[in-house]
Amino acid sequence: MSPERGERVVFSVRDVDFFYGNKQALFGITLDIPKHRITALIGPSGCGKSTFIRLLNRMNDFIPNTSVRGKILFEGEDIYDPRTDVLALRRRVGMVFQRPNPFPMSIYDNVAYGPRLHGRVSRAELDEIVERSLRWAALWDEVKDRLHESALSLSGGQQQRLVIARALALHPEVLLLDEPTSALDPISTAKIEELLYELKSRLTIVIVTHNMQQAARISDITAFFLNGYLVEVGPTSEIFQRPKKKETEDYVAGRFG
Numbered sequence: 001m002s003p004e005r006g007e008r009v010v011f012s013v014r015d016v017d018f019f020y021g022n023k024q025a026l027f028g029i030t031l032d033i034p035k036h037r038i039t040a041l042i043g044p045s046g047c048g049k050s051t052f053i054r055l056l057n058r059m060n061d062f063i064p065n066t067s068v069r070g071k072i073l074f075e076g077e078d079i080y081d082p083r084t085d086v087l088a089l090r091r092r093v094g095m096v097f098q099r100p101n102p103f104p105m106s107i108y109d110n111v112a113y114g115p116r117l118h119g120r121v122s123r124a125e126l127d128e129i130v131e132r133s134l135r136w137a138a139l140w141d142e143v144k145d146r147l148h149e150s151a152l153s154l155s156g157g158q159q160q161r162l163v164i165a166r167a168l169a170l171h172p173e174v175l176l177l178d179e180p181t182s183a184l185d186p187i188s189t190a191k192i193e194e195l196l197y198e199l200k201s202r203l204t205i206v207i208v209t210h211n212m213q214q215a216a217r218i219s220d221i222t223a224f225f226l227n228g229y230l231v232e233v234g235p236t237s238e239i240f241q242r243p244k245k246k247e248t249e250d251y252v253a254g255r256f257g
């Protein structure tokens with residue numbers, strides 16, 4: 001899909017194939033991810049959404065015996081070029097997974113973890129980063145009096161917002177979320193959706209979701225995957241109300257998957 005005129009593209013994906021061993025999981029994916037927008041990836045189980053989102057910050061590198069063909073440009077740079085600094089890439093492109101995974105340490109230390117690892121920061125600077133990140137993640141008011149308690153004492157929904165705060169502490173340009181609310185209750189889910197909506201003024205968001213109402217509520221662009229192919233991508237309202245392909249229409253109408 002070509003983004004609307006004048007809209008900046010953060011990721012430009014061209015003809016990407018992906019293999020687990022000799023099993024091909026993605027076929028010729030071509031897609032642009034526009035800046036400061038929420039792009040939702042939808043499609044039935046096993047269609048390649050997680051595989052695709054993990055390509056964007058090279059998380060698939062951790063899975064042995066995989067290979068990629070094609071090009072993925074992030075801000076114009078080929079991220080699969082051997083000279084790519086993968087750690088720097090992951091700092092710029094943060095990721096949040098399905099199950100909240102706070103570190104077994106205090107709330108404060110979870111958020112301070114990345115900034116501490118990436119450079120020398122004073123206590124005062126850290127305090128500021130922690131507060132700001134928790135505010136961005138809409139968690140500050142709930143935890144400001146218990147920053148030194150274990151992160152594991154938080155509820156699931158709070159833990160997921162803490163994990164988002166931990167990612168935000170590094171000022172990523174893109175946040176990738178792989179089904180971030182599927183383990184959460186409806187109230188926590190609504191909080192995360194609201195938060196993502198607020199965050200898009202600061203960064204670009206790509207979210208995998210099984211929940212079509214969620215995609216329809218929060219995303220600007222929706223990409224529909226099926227059996228490793230990108231069937232259709234476009235403005236969310238068009239994908240849900242006037243899809244061009246029969247498969248998309250069937251899927252969004254709940255006729256399969």
Ligand SMILES: Nc1ncnc2c1ncn2[C@@H]1O[C@H](COP(=O)(O)OP(=O)(O)OP(=O)(O)O)[C@@H](O)[C@H]1O
Pocket residue numbers: 020025043044045046047048049050051052063210
């Ligand atoms: N680590 C792996 N090793 C081998 N095959 C894998 C691996 N991870 C995923 N696959 C296969 O790749 C295909 C795409 O899987 P993927 O997890 O990307 O789909 P998905 O759309 O995210 O599914 P779900 O919605 O169920 O999470 C599936 O056939 C899956 O079995």
